Amino acid sequence: xxxxxxxxxxxxxxxxxxxSHEVPVVVDFWxxxxxxxxxxxxxxxxxxxxxxxxxxxxxxxxxxxxxxxSAFGVQGIPAVHAFRRGRDVAEFVGALPExxxxxxxxxxGPTPADVAVQEGLxxxxxxxxxxxxxxYRTALAHEPARxxxxxxxxxxxVALRAASADEQTLRARAAANPADIDxxxxxxxxxxxHGTIESALKRMIDLVRASVGYEREQVRTRLLELLDTxxxxxxxxxxxxxxxxxxxx
Numbered sequence: 001x002x003x004x005x006x007x008x009x010x011x012x013x014x015x016x017x018x019x020s021h022e023v024p025v026v027v028d029f030w031x032x033x034x035x036x037x038x039x040x041x042x043x044x045x046x047x048x049x050x051x052x053x054x055x056x057x058x059x060x061x062x063x064x065x066x067x068x069x070s071a072f073g074v075q076g077i078p079a080v081h082a083f084r085r086g087r088d089v090a091e092f093v094g095a096l097p098e099x100x101x102x103x104x105x106x107x108x109g110p111t112p113a114d115v116a117v118q119e120g121l122x123x124x125x126x127x128x129x130x131x132x133x134x135x136y137r138t139a140l141a142h143e144p145a146r147x148x149x150x151x152x153x154x155x156x157x158v159a160l161r162a163a164s165a166d167e168q169t170l171r172a173r174a175a176a177n178p179a180d181i182d183x184x185x186x187x188x189x190x191x192x193x194h195g196t197i198e199s200a201l202k203r204m205i206d207l208v209r210a211s212v213g214y215e216r217e218q219v220r221t222r223l224l225e226l227l228d229t230x231x232x233x234x235x236x237x238x239x240x241x242x243x244x245x246x247x248x249x
Contacts, residue, residue: 003048007058010067020083024055024108029079031063038092039077043098055108082108113142113149120152132156154228159187162193179211179212181207181215185222192226200226201240208247
């Protein structure tokens with residue numbers, strides 16, 4: 001796949017916004033009649049091929065795609081914008097010298113949160129859940145809304161809780177005392193970690209319904225932690241979120 005692509009108003013969302021969740025996308029707003037564009041454009045294309053896929057160059061002809069130029073406030077060309085995770089994160093205008101362009105591109109490299117998330121994934125894959133949880137916490141300290149870090153931290157914490165629990169003891173405690181919310185929450189974590197997800201979520205929803213005040217908030221928080229490990233469009237997650245809303249209100 002080429003690292004240089006032509007983008008239109010029709011393909012911009014898929015080729016730029018969606019792809020920028022995987023790799024930075026640099027958008028070159030240009031036009032055939034623009035003299036400086038004839039200097040900057042080939043330079044960006046060469047640098048993109050040289051980068052070998054570390055970032056993608058998307059070229060937008062402003063004459064045939066005026067809506068895109070307007071949407072991103074392009075008033076003079078060449079104008080170059082960088083997108084990461086669906087957001088416009090950096091820009092410059094004019095045909096800058098190559099050393100300055102290289103410096104600008106270097107700033108698009110992995111952020112501290114990117115590095116921490118990858119380190120968390122690596123630790124998780126080798127079974128070092130304590131380290132994974134810490135790396136995900138580091139990522140969230142840099143980017144509190146980072147979805148991969150939230151999901152990773154939830155996975156690590158659920159797995160750690162399940163690993164330290166005795167399922168038989170928890171079942172006995174829960175059966176003997178339906179008000180033992182700690183035992184029931186830990187049992188749900190064990191079930192969830194073992195793959196009986198629907199049962200675990202039902203157990204937590206039932207516990208939300210049966211609890212009040214501070215305890216209910218504890219259960220809600222723990223349930224959301226379990227849901228954070230699932231894809232937002234997972235049918236079980238969608239159903240559990242509906243049931244949670246009904247239980248709370």
